[in-house]
Amino acid sequence: MGRRRAREVSEAEERRRVDRWETGRRHASAGPAGAEFAVLPGQRRPLVPPPADAILAFKTHLDHVAGLAAAGLEGEHEPTLPTWTPDTPWIDAACGACRGACCAEGRTNHAFLTVATLNELRLSGHPDGALGPAELVADILARIPSEHVEGSCLFHGSTGCTLPRHRRGQMCNRYYCGPMKTADRRAVESGSDRLVVVGLTRTVSLGPGGGRVVAHASDGTDDELVAIGLASAAGFEPISPSAVGSTT
Ligand code: SF4
Ligand code: SF4
Structure with missing residues (x-):
């Protein structure tokens, strides 16, 4: 330019x-x-059934990163995580009102579920961290809602993210x-x-x-x-x- x-x-x-x-x-x-x-x-995009090809691509990614995490390996493409942390009481309410505009990025980034995220879960002491890779993949896939926000992350449902906090990507829990x-x-x-x-x-x-x-x-x-x-x-x-x- x-x-x-x-x-x-x-x-x-x-x-x-x-x-x-x-x-x-x-x-x-x-x-x-x-x-x-x-x-x-x-x-305020409409709710639609998640596309089958997007679910398949996500499953391929998830199988890969879950396998690496179970083998104690590191990921190839870990994003740089934000370090800013808010300290104001209205942040959750404000993000809820926005209805997750930033979750559109989760579509092309596989919900930000990376090897580092899965390793963090594994080492957290949470019972879910003890799941084997196949069980973990099946459990995560089962949380894709029947309808999600069109064009957005597969987990972007009618009332927000369908993954519990401790299962979300490190990026999802830190980004503003x-x-x-x-x-x-x-x-x-x-x-x-x-x-x-x-x-x-x-x-x-x-x-x-x-x-x-x-x-x-x-x-x-x-x-x-x-x-x-x-x-x-x-x-x-x-x-x-x-x-x-x-x-x-
Ligand atoms: S951080 Fe995301 S959900 Fe919160 S206001 Fe910004 S775009 Fe919306
Ligand atoms: S996993 Fe949840 S928080 Fe993360 S991008 Fe998808 S809908 Fe948003």
Whole structure:
């Protein structure tokens, strides 16, 4: 990419970031006056039966990594794990409102079930760590829901991840997206123990020439509102979008 093109892309990204923030701020005006807000991703793709070819590819991967872990070997492709840990009480509620936009990455990454993850389970002292590779594979496959979020991880079910925490990939238990980190920093700085969470998504498809086409939201912006509510240690309390205030 030439320098001029790179600058145009970067300026477009900055405009998009500002637009998105402004859309989020406008929606957040439906919350309590003066409350901190977070603009997070969100998803609302339909539930569909998991494709048979995706299950087969996942089983092939799982057989491989379970075999390596049982032999006490290390994996070939372990991702670098995030080290950031949040300390705010509303994080789980906010991720629940987002409905797992980041779990789309679990589709191409085999639910992040790697040799290191299975070795961690084996050494954890949890009874599941004593399962042999064939039993472990069968047990994990049995947790694929009959319907999952279209295009997302095979375990991304109607109410979230169908794997128990101790069975999830190390990445799944440690990852938080950039907007979540920004929201956490803002909450810590302001001393908030609850946040108005605004979940926004974009519907992007490929146009005739292969370019990306954004389906505009009903209010004319690029980002469609998929969730709005108050997140705190007590959970997520939805706010009626109809209460959204003026754009000023
Ligand atoms: S980390 Fe970000 S993308 Fe993932 S569920 Fe939480 S808010 Fe959504
Ligand atoms: S295993 Fe669960 S947490 Fe991990 S990507 Fe899949 S649905 Fe998300």
